[in-house]
Amino acid sequence: MPFQAYDDTTPADVKNAKGLHLITQSTPNGQKVQILLEELADTYGTEFTTTIINISTNEQKKDWFLRLNPNGRIPVIVDNNQSPPFPVMETSAELLYLLKYDKDNHFGFKDELEQNELVQWLFFWHGSGAPYQGNLGFFKRAQEQSAFAIERFRKETYRIFGVLEIQLSGKYTGEPKEYLAGKGKGKYSAADMGTWPWVKNWSFSGYSDEEMKEFPYLLKWIDRIAERPAVTRGTGDKYKLN
Numbered sequence: 001m002p003f004q005a006y007d008d009t010t011p012a013d014v015k016n017a018k019g020l021h022l023i024t025q026s027t028p029n030g031q032k033v034q035i036l037l038e039e040l041a042d043t044y045g046t047e048f049t050t051t052i053i054n055i056s057t058n059e060q061k062k063d064w065f066l067r068l069n070p071n072g073r074i075p076v077i078v079d080n081n082q083s084p085p086f087p088v089m090e091t092s093a094e095l096l097y098l099l100k101y102d103k104d105n106h107f108g109f110k111d112e113l114e115q116n117e118l119v120q121w122l123f124f125w126h127g128s129g130a131p132y133q134g135n136l137g138f139f140k141r142a143q144e145q146s147a148f149a150i151e152r153f154r155k156e157t158y159r160i161f162g163v164l165e166i167q168l169s170g171k172y173t174g175e176p177k178e179y180l181a182g183k184g185k186g187k188y189s190a191a192d193m194g195t196w197p198w199v200k201n202w203s204f205s206g207y208s209d210e211e212m213k214e215f216p217y218l219l220k221w222i223d224r225i226a227e228r229p230a231v232t233r234g235t236g237d238k239y240k241l242n
């Protein structure tokens with residue numbers, strides 16, 4: 001029997017969606033994919049629809065959702081252009097999947113080695129950035145306060161910001177970069193989209209202006225990306241919970 005993406009309990013706006021459909025909430029992870037979809041819309045007129053859920057109600061743990069993403073976390077894309085509809089979980093895999101809609105390689109690279117750089121930086125943030133910055137927030141908000149846990153994740157996230165600074169400042173290449181991946185100054189790509197929605201929240205994560213002064217290239221990169229219309233839309237009111 002072919003895979004059934006939907007069941008009787010799947011919300012109508014998910015089940016009846018045509019083409020690309022994103023199930024999200026506008027958290028940093030949600031924003032990664034929201035931004036790339038908005039960029040594709042600006043560049044190619046790519047159409048997509050969205051369902052905004054409220055993760056605090058645990059909608060993402062219901063059967064209809066787990067059928068699409070057994071991990072029970074947002075965001076998830078369902079590509080209804082595939083038969084049967086094809087669900088994609090895990091933000092970095094979702095960004096890489098969506099590059100298939102980027103025929104002219106605006107947000108990825110034709111060159112195999114540059115594309116591999118994109119994958120390296122996507123994996124770097126996915127594995128070494130988000131889990132630490134995410135846990136920093138978790139332990140800061142937790143009822144049971146653990147100074148040890150907060151310090152561990154605070155230090156490690158700060159170290160990871162320093163790694164991004166090394167890459168962007170060109171400390172070891174002699175040439176500063178505007179974006180994480182690509183030759184020379186680099187090119188705005190899915191690698192930046194996978195990283196920016198988290199790093200831009202440095203103040204919310206509890207770092208001071210003084211601490212961030214250590215990372216001038218990273219701060220400029222944050223501002224540079226924030227200026228893009230698709231980024232404004234991808235993090236804006238359209239994705240707010242009603």
Ligand SMILES: N[C@@H](CCC(=O)N[C@@H](CS)C(=O)NCC(=O)O)C(=O)O
Nearest residue numbers: 027029055072073074075090091092
């Ligand atoms: N590794 C996952 C992480 C996704 C994730 O942690 N999503 C959070 C929101 S930022 C979530 O759905 N939390 C609700 C929950 O854990 O039930 C990815 O990159 O897609």
